[in-house]
Amino acid sequence: MKLINILFVFSLVGLAIATNSCRKEDGPFGRGDIYGTVTFENGATGREDEAAMAIIKIAYGTKVPSGEFNQMYLSFSDGTYSIKGLAPGDYYLTAEYTDKFNYKYTHPGFGITLRSKKSSVNLNFVLK
Amino acid sequence: MRRKILSLPVFIAAIILLVIGSQCKKSDSIIELEGGVDVQSRVIFDASWTFDKPHSNVNWESPYFDYSQTMLTGRFSMYGFSSKFEINDSNLTVNLNTWVKLSSFLTGETRDNPGDCGRSYLGVTYLDSAKTIVDPRSDTAWIKCNELIRSGTGFILKGTFTFNRYLPANSPSTGSAGDGLPITKPISIYCTYNGMKDFVGTPSRYRAGLTFRFTFKRSDFIDINSTRQYVPVPKVADIAGNIIAASNKTYGVYSRSLADEVTVITNLQLYKLH
Numbered sequence: 480m481k482l483i484n485i486l487f488v489f490s491l492v493g494l495a496i497a498t499n500s501c502r503k504e505d506g507p508f509g510r511g512d513i514y515g516t517v518t519f520e521n522g523a524t525g526r527e528d529e530a531a532m533a534i535i536k537i538a539y540g541t542k543v544p545s546g547e548f549n550q551m552y553l554s555f556s557d558g559t560y561s562i563k564g565l566a567p568g569d570y571y572l573t574a575e576y577t578d579k580f581n582y583k584y585t586h587p588g589f590g591i592t593l594r595s596k597k598s599s600v601n602l603n604f605v606l607k
Numbered sequence: 608m609r610r611k612i613l614s615l616p617v618f619i620a621a622i623i624l625l626v627i628g629s630q631c632k633k634s635d636s637i638i639e640l641e642g643g644v645d646v647q648s649r650v651i652f653d654a655s656w657t658f659d660k661p662h663s664n665v666n667w668e669s670p671y672f673d674y675s676q677t678m679l680t681g682r683f684s685m686y687g688f689s690s691k692f693e694i695n696d697s698n699l700t701v702n703l704n705t706w707v708k709l710s711s712f713l714t715g716e717t718r719d720n721p722g723d724c725g726r727s728y729l730g731v732t733y734l735d736s737a738k739t740i741v742d743p744r745s746d747t748a749w750i751k752c753n754e755l756i757r758s759g760t761g762f763i764l765k766g767t768f769t770f771n772r773y774l775p776a777n778s779p780s781t782g783s784a785g786d787g788l789p790i791t792k793p794i795s796i797y798c799t800y801n802g803m804k805d806f807v808g809t810p811s812r813y814r815a816g817l818t819f820r821f822t823f824k825r826s827d828f829i830d831i832n833s834t835r836q837y838v839p840v841p842k843v844a845d846i847a848g849n850i851i852a853a854s855n856k857t858y859g860v861y862s863r864s865l866a867d868e869v870t871v872i873t874n875l876q877l878y879k880l881h
Contacts, residue, residue, distance in 0.1 A: 522758025523795040542638065580797045580820060582759035587642030591635065598635045607759070 505540040505568025506549070511598040513537075513591065514561040517554045517574050519584040519606040527605055529558030530584070533576035535604075537562060542569045542590025567593045574604040650696040650762070650800045652815065652877055658688055659814075659876035665707055666872045669728070673866035681725070685711035692875070694755065694762075694798075694817075701764055703752040703796075709770075710746050728869075730771055730829040730859020752796060761799050764819070768794040771828040771857050790828050790857065796821040811881045819873040826867050830856035 517533040536548040554560040554574075562572075573588030584606035591600060665686050668678040685708035693702045709731045710721075718725030731746055752766030772787040796819050803815035833855035 519759065522756040522761075522763035523797070525756075544640070576759075578759065580761060580799070582761035582797070582799075584759040587640040590638040590640060593635050595635075600635050600637065602637065 505570065506566055507539075507564050509564060509566030509593075510596050511565040511567065511593045511600075512561060512563040513565065513570070513572065513593075513600045513602050514559070515601050515603040516558045517560060517576065517604045517606065518558055519576050519578075521578075529556075530554060530574075530576040530604075530606060531556040531558060533558065533560075533574050533604075533606070535560050535562070535572065535574045538571040540569055541571050542592065544571060544573065544588055565593055565598075567595060567598065572602065574606060576606050650694060650817075652692065652694050654691040654693060656692075656815070656877040656879045658692065659878050660687070662876040664874050666874075667869055668872070669869040670866040672864055679714070679865060681712060681714035681719075683707045683709070683711045684713055689749075692877075696755065696757070696762065699755045699757065701752055701755040703750060703764055703766065705750050707748045708746060709748055724862060724864060727860040727862035728865045729825070730833075730857065730861065750794065750796070752794070758797075761797060764796040764798050766794055766796070767791050768821075768823060770823075771859060773857055774855055787858070792823070792827055794821055794823070805881075812878045813881070815877045815879075817875045817877075819875065820870065822868055822870045824867050825861065825865070825869060828857065829859050829861045831861045833857065833859065833861050 517530040517535065518527040519530045519533075521528040531554060533554040535552045535554065537550050537552070538545060538547060539549045550562075552560055552562055570591045570593065571588055572591060574586050576584045578584070586604050586606050589602055591602070593600065665683045666680060667682070668680045671677055671679045687706060689704040689706060690702065692705070693700070695701070709729045710726070712725060712729060712731070713719055714725055716725065717723060720726075748768065748770035750766060750768050752764040754765035756763040756765065769789050769791040772789045774787045799818045799820075801816040801818060803813055806812050806814055
């Protein structure tokens with residue numbers, strides 16, 4: 480009977496590890512999201528103006544820049560963006576914006592770890 | 608006793624499950640990375656550089672009748688610097704003191720002549736310094752900038768734009784040639800450094816180029832209700848139809864065949880001997 484108890488405990492632990500593990504494949508097959516606003520430091524106005532049609536780039540499975548990205552998104556006219564359907568895991572995000580005078584505004588990026596299935600992270604970029 | 612033995616492992620398993628489960632409820636982590644902004648290479652031009660006028664140009668563009676993005680374009684042939692142009696992006700300093708003679712307006716069409724419509728775009732319908740020197744100072748626009756701001760990979764020059772002037776209150780009716788107050792507005796000029804190259808030859812020179820771009824509203828400088836050119840000392844023999852306007856607030860005619868907003872694009876070439 481004692482053996483049955485031990486087996487029962489181990490199977491419970493195994494089940495817990497199998498079902499509740501945080502580590503899943505990083506990427507777009509989840510329910511988490513990252514959203515926010517992209518602005519840029521406009522030298523002409525002296526303000527942080529909304530960056531319409533800014534490019535937001537995301538790399539899966541890393542928190543540091545590697546030069547390669549898995550997906551790219553565009554911000555709306557008010558500078559807002561949203562990346563939905565992310566699984567728990569590591570991500571690297573950066574953004575860039577080019578104004579009508581061809582001046583390019585960039586950001587070194589963010590390293591992000593989404594830890595739960597329904598993580599919702601507000602991430603605002605201020606491009607320089 | 609047997610029940611106790613059974614409940615102990617169950618209790619331990621529950622604790623383990625709780626620990627593992629709680630690990631999943633950790634908050635998300637966000638780390639903002641540090642890194643330099645991707646900027647242009649050093650832009651330092653001091654007084655040792657020479658303005659290369661023959662290879663520079665001052666151009667303007669504005670929508671025709673302001674109904675589409677089909678642009679009317681032209682250039683100015685007479686312009687220069689009142690003092691040496693200098694710019695240094697390491698300590699963010701600039702000295703831009705420049706002028707453009709508006710009657711050197713040029714589109715390559717007959718509208719460029721004194722008294723024709725092209726001249727009215729900038730309110731210098733009859734002004735022709737080479738022919739009838741009426742009020743040379745009203746025939747010139749000045750830009751003075753002493754503030755340099757980095758913006759993304761480019762620069763913004765802040766300063767003032769002086770163009771046209773208010774008419775003295777009594778001049779139109781009396782015909783006196785008094786000079787009015789200049790009209791000066793703040794200006795932001797977008798400056799792009801286009802690079803530098805060493806040219807070996809006779810003589811060997813470093814050559815560098817910059818592009819300046821700014822936009823202004825004509826209505827900020829010209830009385831939009833003015834329909835007749837005011838000329839303080841007209842020479843009727845020179846230009847037929849040269850009429851003294853009675854009610855203008857500023858010099859010049861506000862032509863409506865051009866949009867209110869005019870963009871000026873200047874390509875500046877500089878060189879320096881080895």
